[in-house]
Amino acid sequence: MRLDFPSTRRRGLALLAPAAAMVLVVAACGGGDDDSSGSAAPTLTGNCAKYQEYAGHKGTVTLYTSILDPEATSLQKSWAEFSECTGITIKYDGANDFEAQLPVRVQGGNPPDIALIPQPGLLQRMVKTGKAVEAPAKTKENVEKYWNEAWKNYATVDGKFYGAPMQSNFKSLVWYSPKAFAQAGYKVPTTWDEMMQLSDQIAAKGQKPWCGGIGSGTATGWPATDWLEEIVLGKYGGDVYDKWVSHEIKFSDPQIQDALNILKNWYGNPKYVNGGFGDVKTIATTTFQDAGKPILEGKCWMLQQASFYGAQWPQGTKIGPDGDVFAFKLPAVDPSVKTPVLAAGEFVVAFSDRPEVQMVQNYLSTPEWATSRIKVAPGWTSANSGADATAYSTEVDKLSAKYLTDPEATIRFDASDMMPAAVGAGAEWKEMTAMFGEGKSPAEVGKAIDAAWPN
Amino acid sequence: MSGSTVLLADGTLSDFGTKFWDVLQALVIFLGVLALIFFAAGRAVGRFSRPLTIAVFLGPALLLILVGLIVPAIRTIYLSTKNSDSTKGVGFDNYTWAFTNSDIQRVLINTLLWIVIAPIVTTVLGLAVALMVDRLKGQAIYKSLIFMPMAISFVGASIIWKFVYEARDPSQPQIGLLSQVAMALGWSHPPNWLLSIPLNTFLLMVILVWTQTGFAMVVLAAAIRGIPEDIVEAARVDGARGSKLLFRVTIPMIRSTLVVVLTTIMIMTLKIFDIVRTMTNGNFKTDVLANKMYSQSFVEFNNGRGSALAVILFVAVLPLVGYNIVQLRRERAVR
Numbered sequence: 001m002r003l004d005f006p007s008t009r010r011r012g013l014a015l016l017a018p019a020a021a022m023v024l025v026v027a028a029c030g031g032g033d034d035d036s037s038g039s040a041a042p043t044l045t046g047n048c049a050k051y052q053e054y055a056g057h058k059g060t061v062t063l064y065t066s067i068l069d070p071e072a073t074s075l076q077k078s079w080a081e082f083s084e085c086t087g088i089t090i091k092y093d094g095a096n097d098f099e100a101q102l103p104v105r106v107q108g109g110n111p112p113d114i115a116l117i118p119q120p121g122l123l124q125r126m127v128k129t130g131k132a133v134e135a136p137a138k139t140k141e142n143v144e145k146y147w148n149e150a151w152k153n154y155a156t157v158d159g160k161f162y163g164a165p166m167q168s169n170f171k172s173l174v175w176y177s178p179k180a181f182a183q184a185g186y187k188v189p190t191t192w193d194e195m196m197q198l199s200d201q202i203a204a205k206g207q208k209p210w211c212g213g214i215g216s217g218t219a220t221g222w223p224a225t226d227w228l229e230e231i232v233l234g235k236y237g238g239d240v241y242d243k244w245v246s247h248e249i250k251f252s253d254p255q256i257q258d259a260l261n262i263l264k265n266w267y268g269n270p271k272y273v274n275g276g277f278g279d280v281k282t283i284a285t286t287t288f289q290d291a292g293k294p295i296l297e298g299k300c301w302m303l304q305q306a307s308f309y310g311a312q313w314p315q316g317t318k319i320g321p322d323g324d325v326f327a328f329k330l331p332a333v334d335p336s337v338k339t340p341v342l343a344a345g346e347f348v349v350a351f352s353d354r355p356e357v358q359m360v361q362n363y364l365s366t367p368e369w370a371t372s373r374i375k376v377a378p379g380w381t382s383a384n385s386g387a388d389a390t391a392y393s394t395e396v397d398k399l400s401a402k403y404l405t406d407p408e409a410t411i412r413f414d415a416s417d418m419m420p421a422a423v424g425a426g427a428e429w430k431e432m433t434a435m436f437g438e439g440k441s442p443a444e445v446g447k448a449i450d451a452a453w454p455n
Numbered sequence: 456m457s458g459s460t461v462l463l464a465d466g467t468l469s470d471f472g473t474k475f476w477d478v479l480q481a482l483v484i485f486l487g488v489l490a491l492i493f494f495a496a497g498r499a500v501g502r503f504s505r506p507l508t509i510a511v512f513l514g515p516a517l518l519l520i521l522v523g524l525i526v527p528a529i530r531t532i533y534l535s536t537k538n539s540d541s542t543k544g545v546g547f548d549n550y551t552w553a554f555t556n557s558d559i560q561r562v563l564i565n566t567l568l569w570i571v572i573a574p575i576v577t578t579v580l581g582l583a584v585a586l587m588v589d590r591l592k593g594q595a596i597y598k599s600l601i602f603m604p605m606a607i608s609f610v611g612a613s614i615i616w617k618f619v620y621e622a623r624d625p626s627q628p629q630i631g632l633l634s635q636v637a638m639a640l641g642w643s644h645p646p647n648w649l650l651s652i653p654l655n656t657f658l659l660m661v662i663l664v665w666t667q668t669g670f671a672m673v674v675l676a677a678a679i680r681g682i683p684e685d686i687v688e689a690a691r692v693d694g695a696r697g698s699k700l701l702f703r704v705t706i707p708m709i710r711s712t713l714v715v716v717l718t719t720i721m722i723m724t725l726k727i728f729d730i731v732r733t734m735t736n737g738n739f740k741t742d743v744l745a746n747k748m749y750s751q752s753f754v755e756f757n758n759g760r761g762s763a764l765a766v767i768l769f770v771a772v773l774p775l776v777g778y779n780i781v782q783l784r785r786e787r788a789v790r
Contacts, residue, residue, distance in 0.1 A: 100753040125756070218736050278624030281650050285622065426755040433738045437650050454539060
């Protein structure tokens, strides 16, 4: 083969095309560096006086999270004053695929200054990379002072503490319609037995008492793992729950099998579900967002779902003890378990020990910040017992905060978030989905999840 | 890069400005270096001029292939012999797992079903439509209508079809087209489509067929147009009609194009990921290799197993790609 060129000049132009492509690649890799200037702390006055302890560390802190709008805007509003007064800018970066991208960024040498990690399991993996930085002393002090002891343990790896909890979701709620209950003369159940009796009573009238959905795109199955956690915690208490999380108690253990069977008689009971959608199997194909809608149409009576489900009701739905919908605390399966509270939330973990990063960590662990966020918008709760409980503007938030900050409660974090990803984001989701969608038996489900547990 | 001081509370606009300036600087420097190389290359005479020209031309492409393809491929193969966080070598354990685990066996069977059925159905449909539309008036309109789904991404198409397959209890108002049609035709209890094993895998294939038939049709219609008129006439004179003309003349004449279309769609099918991920996320026994590979690597964070599945996929695609290239070459030689 022989190449002929009309002239040298044309050749030069032709060569520019791949070159231009290369430039784009190169440019995409170059990020800007930020300088932080440390100087003697200035004295803050007026409105800013309360931020004196954070003064003197101007700079930019990058924050990476899975939290998107509208919550992202609320969070940014909650620390706007802090930023203005201290000169510490928090650069907010929310991503849908946070869980997949964070390890890539950390291992690739491009970690954010702060990541809001929603799973203790992921937190432990990040600590194992050696890139995560221990939380500053002040943050640790705040967490010890204001949070139920369980919370600190979830962010502690090998005796070192890595980050304060941020938001706390309250999961142990049952949504219902106070209006419909009042009309039918039903009373809100306070024990598990009462709840089942009420279910039977509704079912006897030919109606479906429960509706549910575990569809959630690539996270399909998570609501079902929550149901199982509620039962394990509510029937066997915190110790069994902890051992279950660490796999000392397996999924094939009689106790967990028992819990799975209780679930089968509840959300897997053809007489009880799936109001407004169809048979038991439709639970697997209904999205969790849609699950509660039949309550408003009178086709279903109750939905077990977390406090954040409040955001899913259509606009104009009145939420409250005398409104269209409200929630009651899911009663313990075994009344001897003291107030089982299933919770979830994010932890503020740093990958840098620059002073401005630590200032942000400290500030986010204070009751003052929690109160500031509560005031911005409803639908957000903190387990920080120092936060101003009167600042909550909705009844659901107040109810959630009451249980989350209860020092007597048996508070446990969402188990699937603590188990290894192969189980907590893999096998358990898949198998629970198969249990509802394909009618897989609890014994098979247990066996398959145990087999997926990494050695 | 620029070391510019970033003012506090600066807006996105100035942030954009900084970045734009950085990019501009990089561009200028890069073009400068290139101009230098070209100048030197242009000046080179004698026996260095030819090898130098080749190096300047092939260099960037080879570099990109090396960085973007060869190095990652080697690394993936290496990682597939390691454990979940790549700290310990485990030999061929990940491959043993892939071929003995009943879940993965199902995935392999599904993938096989996909690469056999979906491309054949697509190509046959595409050919049929090409033959039929070819004789119609206003064929451009029909062709564009059939071609249009191809402009939709797999994720977009999947979301459309998710609504089509949506199932509700027969006593409730239906929101899924398929269920409603089935009920209108007198089927009182249509199934929950996406839960019906093994029907659901085929229902997912329908989406690929829907989007790709247009591609097959357009390419095959062009090939049919390319058959010399005198050959067809000669066959007619010899008494060939209808199916005989189709199977003895038309298809042999466009054979190489048919093979290219078939293998192209096959390769696409082997890598199919978006449809399964959007429709079922691999639940209800519909998982395929590419989706399993992603979930092992980026959801369950098992680098070893994810890499092993990637290698299996890679090895499976290789012969198809090779065959495809050979056919493309042959077709070009004929033209």
